[in-house]
Every structure is written in structure tokens, then in C-alpha cells.
Amino acid sequence: MTQPLPHRHSPSIKDVAERAGASTTTVSRVLSHPEAVRPDLRQRVQQAIDELGYRPNLAARRLRQQRASLIGLIVSDIRNPFFTEISRAVEDIAYRHGLRLILCNSDEDPAKEQSYLELMADEQASGVILSPTLELTRRFRAGQHPFPVVMVDRAPESSTPSDLVLLDNAPAARRLTEHLIAQGCRRIALLAGSRSSTGRERQAGYEAAMREAGLVPQVVALRPLAAEGQAAAAALLAQAERPDALLATNGLLLLGAWKAVREAGLAMPADVAVAGFDNNDWTTLPEPAVTVMAQPTADIGRTAAELLLQRMAEPGRPPRRIVLEGELLVRGSSAFRPPAAAPARPLHPAASAA
Amino acid sequence: MTQPLPHRHSPSIKDVAERAGASTTTVSRVLSHPEAVRPDLRQRVQQAIDELGYRPNLAARRLRQQRASLIGLIVSDIRNPFFTEISRAVEDIAYRHGLRLILCNSDEDPAKEQSYLELMADEQASGVILSPTLELTRRFRAGQHPFPVVMVDRAPESSTPSDLVLLDNAPAARRLTEHLIAQGCRRIALLAGSRSSTGRERQAGYEAAMREAGLVPQVVALRPLAAEGQAAAAALLAQAERPDALLATNGLLLLGAWKAVREAGLAMPADVAVAGFDNNDWTTLPEPAVTVMAQPTADIGRTAAELLLQRMAEPGRPPRRIVLEGELLVRGSSAFRPPAAAPARPLHPAASAA
DNA sequence: TTGAAAGCGTTACCAA
DNA sequence: TTGGTAACGCTTTCAA
Numbered sequence: 001m002t003q004p005l006p007h008r009h010s011p012s013i014k015d016v017a018e019r020a021g022a023s024t025t026t027v028s029r030v031l032s033h034p035e036a037v038r039p040d041l042r043q044r045v046q047q048a049i050d051e052l053g054y055r056p057n058l059a060a061r062r063l064r065q066q067r068a069s070l071i072g073l074i075v076s077d078i079r080n081p082f083f084t085e086i087s088r089a090v091e092d093i094a095y096r097h098g099l100r101l102i103l104c105n106s107d108e109d110p111a112k113e114q115s116y117l118e119l120m121a122d123e124q125a126s127g128v129i130l131s132p133t134l135e136l137t138r139r140f141r142a143g144q145h146p147f148p149v150v151m152v153d154r155a156p157e158s159s160t161p162s163d164l165v166l167l168d169n170a171p172a173a174r175r176l177t178e179h180l181i182a183q184g185c186r187r188i189a190l191l192a193g194s195r196s197s198t199g200r201e202r203q204a205g206y207e208a209a210m211r212e213a214g215l216v217p218q219v220v221a222l223r224p225l226a227a228e229g230q231a232a233a234a235a236l237l238a239q240a241e242r243p244d245a246l247l248a249t250n251g252l253l254l255l256g257a258w259k260a261v262r263e264a265g266l267a268m269p270a271d272v273a274v275a276g277f278d279n280n281d282w283t284t285l286p287e288p289a290v291t292v293m294a295q296p297t298a299d300i301g302r303t304a305a306e307l308l309l310q311r312m313a314e315p316g317r318p319p320r321r322i323v324l325e326g327e328l329l330v331r332g333s334s335a336f337r338p339p340a341a342a343p344a345r346p347l348h349p350a351a352s353a354a
Numbered sequence: 355m356t357q358p359l360p361h362r363h364s365p366s367i368k369d370v371a372e373r374a375g376a377s378t379t380t381v382s383r384v385l386s387h388p389e390a391v392r393p394d395l396r397q398r399v400q401q402a403i404d405e406l407g408y409r410p411n412l413a414a415r416r417l418r419q420q421r422a423s424l425i426g427l428i429v430s431d432i433r434n435p436f437f438t439e440i441s442r443a444v445e446d447i448a449y450r451h452g453l454r455l456i457l458c459n460s461d462e463d464p465a466k467e468q469s470y471l472e473l474m475a476d477e478q479a480s481g482v483i484l485s486p487t488l489e490l491t492r493r494f495r496a497g498q499h500p501f502p503v504v505m506v507d508r509a510p511e512s513s514t515p516s517d518l519v520l521l522d523n524a525p526a527a528r529r530l531t532e533h534l535i536a537q538g539c540r541r542i543a544l545l546a547g548s549r550s551s552t553g554r555e556r557q558a559g560y561e562a563a564m565r566e567a568g569l570v571p572q573v574v575a576l577r578p579l580a581a582e583g584q585a586a587a588a589a590l591l592a593q594a595e596r597p598d599a600l601l602a603t604n605g606l607l608l609l610g611a612w613k614a615v616r617e618a619g620l621a622m623p624a625d626v627a628v629a630g631f632d633n634n635d636w637t638t639l640p641e642p643a644v645t646v647m648a649q650p651t652a653d654i655g656r657t658a659a660e661l662l663l664q665r666m667a668e669p670g671r672p673p674r675r676i677v678l679e680g681e682l683l684v685r686g687s688s689a690f691r692p693p694a695a696a697p698a699r700p701l702h703p704a705a706s707a708a
Numbered sequence: 709t710t711g712a713a714a715g716c717g718t719t720a721c722c723a724a
Numbered sequence: 725t726t727g728g729t730a731a732c733g734c735t736t737t738c739a740a
Binding site: 376377378379380383390391392395414416417418419420 | 709710711712713715716717718
């Protein structure tokens with residue numbers, strides 16, 4: 001190992017070429033297609049590179065190639081553990097493929113989201129993974145951006161304008177709802193994230209299950225923040241005829257709902273059952289623990305990254321919609337003891353299927 | 355609003371110049387020093403920019419300027435809510451200043467950290483905010499990198515080779531320890547993060563407090579992960595003479611410790627008191643809630659970003675070490691009832707100061 | 709106040 | 725297999 005020689009500026013490909021007695025073209029080739037250069041020359045060039053501590057100038061490379069080996073990840077709330085896990089999985093794969101990752105936080109703000117998409121275009125990103133706001137899922141058109149897009153967690157309901165990785169939202173919400181109904185709950189209120197397609201789909205699944213059981217849906221649409229969930233849940237619990245179950249469409253709202261129940265001094269599940277999406281760490285800490293629909297977060301992130309890599313390799317491939325299943329984890333917050341508690345009121349016939 | 359005209363490639367400054375009947379120089383000036391261009395011409399240029407939907411090519415700009423308006427944030431564990439909060443604060447300020455932010459996750463791995471620092475050099479970043487591994491805090495030298503560095507959460511103990519934003523670690527750990535001692539705890543075991551200067555400093559504060567109280571420190575050094583904390587705590591609790599208090603130097607280890615106590619079926623604080631760093635959300639959920647030293651995370655992130663901006667504006671300024679204070683939040687996991695429980699054994703005289 | 713032209717470091721074309 | 729050279733799009737002298 002030789003020390004890098006001192007340089008006023010960091011060495012360029014020209015310096016390497018001079019020192020190796022070769023042309024810049026050859027140096028460039030050694031960097032990108034080493035097999036196209038004869039071994040002895042290649043080695044001389046490589047040695048010059050090492051001795052000078054040469055590192056290619058990315059700006060020059062990008063200017064020339066009109067493309068950066070860089071991908072973007074735009075999440076809607078970095079503080080939501082769901083997205084943190086996804087970030088981690090994506091970052092892991094990007095790092096292993098030598099791709100830079102720019103992580104952006106849109107904060108559920110369409111303007112910020114738009115600004116970050118423009119940033120990605122300006123940076124000539126090779127691809128973007130995105131959990132879009134509701135506005136964007138509606139506005140989004142294939143080929144609208146100068147890079148391929150993979151949507152995670154959220155997507156247009158009918159069309160598939162880009163690769164997608166999603167939970168099976170409506171059925172998952174339905175399963176949660178049916179579980180609560182089977183436990184004897186009748187007045188099940190939903191705290192639904194209003195900013196995303198995902199919140200909407202989960203709401204639809206809930207409503208379908210309620211209707212089939214002959215029960216009346218009660219939905220509160222909210223920004224997906226714990227504080228909002230807590231306030232809304234507190235209001236619901238203060239009603240004369242309060243809900244006997246609270247269901248939340250994401251982990252933050254679920255946390256808020258849980259806190260509201262505790263603040264109200266109510267017992268879970270005897271007074272109010274509680275359940276929701278996202279198997280976050282905290283859900284197993286209280287006694288009783290909280291029933292959740294666990295999402296395969298690492299899988300979602302990994303799949304999205306792999307989908308993006310595949311599309312970068314083969315841009316023409318038709319977009320794929322990958323739907324993953326959640327896992328219902330029944331815990332104390334919704335499990336009545338004795339297990340088979342008799343329903344308070346007779347069930348609507350359709351509910352017996354639940 | 356006119357539609358951007360169709361273009362094979364995105365329009366360049368040359369296209370704008372032609373359309374406005376001006377030179378590329380003038381267009382460039384309109385972009386960076388508009389006041390140096392006469393109003394009527396400036397307006398004509400601006401109109402051409404708008405009509406073409408022109409966006410400057412960042413690669414070309416960087417190649418020319420040898421500098422990117424982009425900063426890096428390298429955290430050691432993105433899943434630790436402490437760093438998530440910091441990321442959010444930094445991202446917020448970067449966004450408001452029109453600076454791109456690249457967020458990287460070193461995973462406590464010095465090799466990955468090094469690789470990301472090289473990435474930042476390659477990207478010609480204007481500055482980097484970093485929570486360094488222990489290895490880096492030892493190796494770091496001022497002026498080693500082609501960009502200014504601000505360290506957060508961790509730092510060399512004695513020197514100040516860069517701007518720093520830190521918690522007052524040793525005193526904070528001392529306060530926590532003294533609190534436990536005042537509650538009557540005697541066999542206080544510490545779960546210490548071994549990978550960071552911060553873990554070391556907190557360990558030192560704990561040891562000082564223990565020694566002063568005439569108590570024997572018991573330290574387990576660990577990688578800062580919940581699973582490690584849980585395993586280590588379980589082992590401690592299985593001992594013949596088990597600890598009567600568990601203290602953890604970060605939020606992840608604290609979570610692990612808490613889980614181990616519960617798994618062991620022990621009562622908090624009667625059998626074992628539990629306390630630690632980081633006022634994470636989950637700490638208020640269990641009954642009893644968990645005593646913590648709250649860190650001003652948003653402040654830390656904001657301060658680091660502001661420090662970096664200041665240094666980018668004025669590179670010559672001597673580095674500053676900003677030390678913030680934590681807030682001790684005493685909760686049930688360490689609060690014995692009745693409040694003033696008599697110590698099991700007489701205290702060492704020095705402890706009366708606690 | 710404006711413009712011409714050089715040059716940032718790289719890659720890709722084409723010729724040898 | 726190798727090298728000369730133009731071009732990527734921008735900013736920055738320098739001169740007018």
C-alpha cells in the first residue's frame with residue numbers, strides 16, 4: 001500500500017492516464033469494462049489509480065451519462081416504524097448493489113412530495129420507491145417521470161401504472177373486523193387514516209364486514225398521527241352509547257386509541273376491545289397486549305427494492321402488482337375470557353360465516 | 355400558465371437563451387444573481403424559463419462548481435427512535451434551506467460508515483452530520499474530510515475536532531443512578547452500549563455515582579440492540595443474588611431490559627427497579643411506566659443542522675461543543691411507594707449528597 | 709450590463 | 725486493443 005500522493009485538487013482521470021502512460025479512454029475502460037483492456041496495461045492503470053487514490057468524479061460521470069446510479073425513497077412519515085423498517089430494508093439492498101439512496105420524508109404533504117419528485121428528476125435518479133399521498137395516487141400516470149417508480153403500501157385501486165407492493169388491505173381489515181365481531185363486539189368504531197389509499201381500502205374492508213354482520217359502521221377519518229387518534233378515540237368513548245371496540249387502520253392511530261382507552265379508565269377488552277394494523281414493538285408491552293394485523297414490513301421493502309432493480313434492468317416489462325398478506329395476531333386486548341363468550345345480541349345470519 | 359413545450363431531451367440553458375434572445379451567460383445570471391440583469395431582459399429570460407419548464411442540470415452545475423448543495427446525515431441505527439427524531443429535525447431544516455439531504459444508516463459498522471463518508475466525498479457534499487462509531491471518534495482528525503462535519507450524540511472525550519452536539523452524558527447517567535440509590539436500590543446493574551463514546555461516558559457517570567455511594571458497579575457491555583439487552587438482563591436476573599435495579603444506557607437496551615423483567619415474572623419496582631435513557635413512546639404504556647432520562651432529540655437535530663449551516667457559511671470559525679441537558683422523568687418503574695422507603699442497608703456517607 | 713469562450717471530468721464515438 | 729476528440733450543461737473569467 002502506497003500513500004496517495006499529495007494533490008492540490010483530487011486527481012482526475014487525466015492524472016491517472018499520465019502516470020500509467022495510457023489514454024484517458026483506457027483508464028475509463030479499466031473502470032467500466034476491464035475485460036476490454038489487455039491485462040498488463042490494465043494492471044498498470046489499476047496501479048496508478050491506487051497510487052493516486054483516484055476516485056471518479058460523479059458529477060462528470062452523470063453529466064456525461066445523463067443518469068445517476070442513485071435511487072430515491074420517499075416515505076410519508078419517517079417516524080412511523082412501518083416506514084422506518086421499510087427504509088432499512090431498502091437501504092440494505094441499495095448498499096449491497098452499490099446504489100446511493102436518498103431518503104426523503106414527505107410528511108403526507110403533496111407539495112413536499114412533488115418537490116421531492118422534482119429533486120429526484122434533477123438528480124437524474126435511476127428509480128424511486130414511493131409511498132404516495134392520496135393526491136398522487138390519483139394524479140399519477142405511467143411514464144410521467146423520467147425514472148421508474150415503485151409504489152409501496154399505497155396505490156391506485158384499479159389501475160397499475162407502476163410496479164406496486166401492497167398489503168391485501170381490504171381482506172386484512174375484514175379479518176380484523178370479523179375477529180372483533182366473533183368476540184361479541186357490536187359497536188365497532190374505525191379510526192381510519194384519511195390520507196392514503198390504504199386507509200380507504202381498509203375502511204372498505206371494515207365496512208363490508210360490518211354490513212354483512214348487520215352492524216352499523218362508524219368511521220372517523222383522521223390524519224395518521226397518534227395525537228389525532230387519541231383525540232378522536234377519547235371523543236368516541238365519551239359518547240352516551242360508546243363503542244365496544246376500537247379498530248385503527250395504522251400503528252400510530254392504534255397507539256392513540258390505546259392511550260385514550262387507558263386515559264378513560266376503561267378495561268380492555270371488557271369495556272372496549274382494541275385492535276389495529278402494524279405489529280409495532282409497543283403492542284406487546286401493555287397488559288393485555290394489543291391485537292394487531294402484522295404487516296411483513298421487511299418483505300415489503302425488500303420486494304420493492306428488487307422490483308425496482310428488475311425494472312431498471314428491463315424497463316419494458318409490464319408493471320407488476322405484488323400483494324402480500326398480513327398475519328392476524330390475536331392478543332389480550334380483544335380476546336375475551338372465557339374464550340367463547342356468548343354474543344350480547346343475536347348475530348345477523350351472514351355473520352356466522354365470520 | 356403555458357404548457358412546457360415538448361422536447362426530445364429536457365431543455366438546457368442554451369434553449370432558454372435562444373428563446374429569450376439572450377446569451378447563456380445571461381440566463382445563468384438570472385438564475386443566480388438576478389439583480390445583475392436589467393429588469394426587462396431578466397423578465398424575458400424568466401418567461402422563457404417558465405415556458406420551457408427549464409430546470410438546471412445539477413450534474414453540470416456541480417461539475418463546474420466543484421460543490422453540491424447537498425448534505426449528508428449518517429446515523430448509526432435508523433430504527434432507533436432517537437435517530438429517527440434527529441433525522442426528522444435535520445431533514446426539516448435542510449428542506450427549508452433548499453438543501454438536499456442524503457440519509458445513510460451505518461448500522462454501527464465502521465466499514466459501512468467509512469464507505470458512506472467516501473460516498474459523501476464523491477458526491478461533493480457541502481457538509482455531513484454524523485453519529486460516529488467508537489472507531490471513528492478515535493480516528494477522526496480535523497480537516498480529514500473535504501467537507502465540514504458535525505458530530506451528534508457521540509464525540510471524542512477530550513478534543514473538539516469538529517462541531518459537536520451532545521447530551522451531558524456522564525452527569526445524566528449519574529443523576530439516574532443517584533435516583534435509584536435514593537430509592538433504596540443497592541445492586542444496580544448497568545446495560546451499557548459498548549459501541550459508542552456515549553455508552554462509555556454514561557457508564558463512567560454510573561460508576562462514579564456507585565463508587566461515591568460505596569456500591570459495587572456491575573456493568574454489561576453490549577451492542578445497542580433490544581435483543582442483546584433482553585438476553586443480558588435475563589442472565590442477570592437469573593443470578594442467585596440478582597440486581598435490584600436495571601439501568602440501560604439507551605432506549606433499545608432499556609426496552610430489552612424491561613422485557614426481560616416481565617418475562618422473569620418480577621414486579622417493578624418491588625423486585626427490580628428499571629430505568630434508562632430515551633423517553634421513547636413505549637415507556638409510558640406499561641403499568642408502571644418506565645423512568646427515563648429524556649433527551650431533547652429535536653433540539654439536538656436542529657442544533658446540529660444549524661451548526662452545519664453556520665460552518666458552511668463561515669468555515670474558519672473554531673469548532674463548538676454544544677452540550678444539552680437531559681430531563682429526568684421519574685415514573686413508576688423506579689418509584690417505590692411509600693415514596694420515602696427506608697434504605698435496606700445504611701448508606702455510605704458519600705451517598706447522602708445524592 | 710451583456711456576451712464569447714474556456715473549462716470542469718467523464719464517456720463514447722470513430723479511426724487507427 | 726488502444727487513443728484522439730467531441731460533447732454532456734453549466735459557470736466564470738474576461739473583454740466589449
